Amino acid sequence: MRKLWLIASMVFRKNIRSFSWWSxxxxPLLAVGAIGVIQWYVSHTHEPARVVVVAPRAVASAFKASADGDITYTVAATKTAGQRQLRHEDADALLVVPRTLDHAAHLYSxxxxxxxxxxxxRRALSGLKTMDTAxxxxxxxxQLAQLNAPAQLRTQSVSFKARKMVVARSKTDWLKVILSLAVGALxxxxxxxxxxxxxxxxATEKGSRIEESILTAIKASTQFYGKLLGVTVLLLVQIGAYAGVAAIAWLLRDRFAVVRQFLATIDWSGIGWPFVLVMVAFFVIGxxxxxxxxxxxxxxxxxxxxAGMALQPVLYLGVIGYMAALNVSSGSGPILRTMSYIPFLxxxxxxxxxxxxxMGLGMVTLSLIISVVFLVAFTWFSARAYRDNVLVYSDSGLFKALKKSWTLSRSSR
Structure with a gap:
């Protein structure tokens, strides 16, 4: 056990001091910060469009009171005065409203x-015309409020099981889709x-031919598990750092308008802890x-x-899994259903x-259990294969090297 932690600590210390790990x-933190700075700059440098209104007093007052962050309204007594402001670039548009709202208004930009x-x-004019007609x-x-009240419509997604219609969860939850794809990209x-x-x-240890010396003092399986443990600790440290930054941003959300506005656009109640826990569990296991x-x-x-050649199977499987996740929102076919239970995908x-x-909670839990069981079995198999492969030197490719290692492993038993 001491040698295991020694290998793990060496891998951890080596990489936590490297520029590549810190980058x-x-x-991701710098990317999020850059997006926040850009949004802050845009929100603080954006000027609302200026519209000068020539209209009856009541209509002009209503427009002036409806100003927001996108459009502001000023009042001109005559159309000539409004055109003067437009010519001198004191306004971006001129709105001329006739005395009766039954006639068309004109907007000059x-x-x-x-x-x-x-x-x-147009929406503002329509509201004023409705009030005038009322x-x-x-x-x-x-009575006017009752007249303008929209009709209520409740929507539900349904599926059919044994020819019986049952209510299903919504398939248009764009927030969960975006989060899933973002976590998949990460x-x-x-x-x-x-x-x-x-x-x-x-690969570095094999290339320098120091494996022979290392394996005289440490078992190959101990070295393998030690490297995995060191990398796993690095992963958990990184996830912990992101969780800490997210917690700080949440605590300080009221002090930063950009963070507050971004969080206000998210319906957190629609996400739920089961979805968050499932994402985190699959992320770590994956x-x-x-x-x-x-x-x-x-x-x-x-x-x-x-070493780049060794990463090819990893990259291929990762691309297949991510491309499959991109197509989830388009529907659920037999291929996607099968991929939901295949490890690595x-x-x-x-x-x-x-x-x-x-997928329901029971189905996704089953998929998670399959991934955990496979991870344990695959790690045990990889440790045994590492023991046989670590002293095998071959330039004939991954599959031929694996075949050669398998032959040597069987002959040594």
Whole structure:
């Protein structure tokens, strides 16, 4: 056990001091920070469009009171005065409203001015016309509110089981789809980075021919598990750092308008803790599974220059899983349903299908159990294969090297 922790601590200390690991940790944080700065700059430098209104007093006052962050309204006494402001670039558009709202109003926009949303102006005019018509008909404010009340429509997604219609979860939960795809993209970056770390660790030792000396003091399986443990601790440290930053942002959300506005756009009640826990569990298991695969493939190459070749199976599986997750929102076919239970693919596909309601909690739990059992068995198999591969030097490719290692393993038993 002491040797195991010694190997793990060496891998951990080596990588936590490296520039590549810190760039992996800081790049997502810097990207989020850059997006926040851009949004803050845009929100603080954006000027609302200026519209000068020529209309009856009541209508002009109503427009002036309806100003918001996108459009502001000023009042001009005559059309000539409004055109003067437009010519001197004191306004971006001129709105001329006739005395009776039954006639068409005119909106004149300056070519070199800010764009004015005609739909917003039209909605305001429609509201004023409705109020004017209600007054002419003698309707009260309560009657007008009842007249403008929208019709209620409740929507539900359904599926059919044994020819019986049952209510299903919504398949249009865009927030969960976006979160699933974002976590899948982050998983791909992580598996590429941590797969590279462990593959280069093993390939460098094999290329320098120091494995023979190391294995005289430490068992191959101890060395294998030690490297995986060190990389796993690095992964947990990175996830913990992100969780800490997220907690700080949540505590300080009221002090930063950008953070407050972003959080206000998210319906957190629609996400739920089961979805969050499923994503985190599959994320960790997926990264560790791909890291074990990278370690196995890394033991098949002969030197550090071939470490990129060792990552090819990792990258191929990652791309297949992510592309499958991208198609989850389009429907659930037999291929996607099968991928939800296949290790290496399920960490990306299952959370996405769970988020859009194509998998229930029991089904996604089964997929998670399959991934955990496979990870344990695959790690044991990879440790045995590492023991046989670590002293095998071959330039004939991964599959031929694995075949040669398998032959040597069988002959040594």
């Amino acid at each position: 992996l940790v800081l790049t 300056r070519d070199n001015g800010q764009s004015v949303d005609a739909a917003t102006v 007054q002419q008909l003698g309707l009260s404010a309560a 998983m791909y970056v992580f598996l590429l980075s941590y797969g590279t770390i462990v593959a280069q660790e093993i 990264i560790i599974s791909y890291t074990v695969l990278a370690a196995l493939c890394g033991s098949l190459v002969s030197n550090q220059e071939q 399920s960490p990306m596909v299952a959370p996405a299908r769970f988020g859009v309601g194509q």
